[in-house]
Amino acid sequence: xxxxxxxxxxxxxxxxxxxxxxxxxxxxxxxxxxxxxxxxxxxxxxxxxxxxxxxxxxxxxxxxxxxxxxxxxxxxxxxxxxxxxxxxxxxxxxxxxxxxxxxxxxxxxxxxxxxxxxxxxxxxxxxxxxxxxxxxxxxxxxxxxxxxxxxxxxxx
Numbered sequence: 096x097x098x099x100x101x102x103x104x105x106x107x108x109x110x111x112x113x114x115x116x117x118x119x120x121x122x123x124x125x126x127x128x129x130x131x132x133x134x135x136x137x138x139x140x141x142x143x144x145x146x147x148x149x150x151x152x153x154x155x156x157x158x159x160x161x162x163x164x165x166x167x168x169x170x171x172x173x174x175x176x177x178x179x180x181x182x183x184x185x186x187x188x189x190x191x192x193x194x195x196x197x198x199x200x201x202x203x204x205x206x207x208x209x210x211x212x213x214x215x216x217x218x219x220x221x222x223x224x225x226x227x228x229x230x231x232x233x234x235x236x237x238x239x240x241x242x243x244x245x246x247x248x249x250x251x
Contacts, residue, residue: 116242131215137208140167141179145201145209148185154200156190161199184208 124139132139147161148154155161161172176199179185184205190196 130219131212135208135212136182137179137184137212140175141184142209142212144172144175144179145184145205148199148201148205149209154198156196156198158197158199179205 128139132142137145144161151160158169158172158176161176167175176185176187180187182204183202186200186202188198188200190198
């Protein structure tokens with residue numbers, strides 16, 4: 096696949112790109128839900144929370160630390176954390192010095208669920224690579240991250 100960097104980008108190109116990006120995002124979302132999470136006892140949102148906790152060294156001091164990274168409301172996140180506590184995926188401990196702080200910590204079971212799902216995802220990588228042979232994946236990833244950053248910064 097050849098990319099012409101000198102081609103003039105028009106409004107139509109941008110609209111077509113956004114439409115394709117949203118459709119691709121939806122297709123990936125549906126695939127991930129059906130292949131990786133349909134048989135699991137955690138949801139994709141819960142997996143996202145676990146990934147955020149791992150990125151933050153396994154614990155956060157406030158719900159806001161997680162909420163900022165999720166695509167949901169504070170109320171939904173609070174209920175999700177309650178369900179994750181009930182399932183043994185995370186624990187919550189109040190800060191004795193500051194009642195507003197609720198330390199949310201990944202449990203061993205939460206880490207185990209993460210590792211199981213990641214292993215299942217990794218099994219699909221060879222098939223995925225066979226289908227995308229000539230697509231410049233690294234460049235596309237960098238471009239998508241730049242597009243994400245542009246839109247996130249526009250909301251600040």
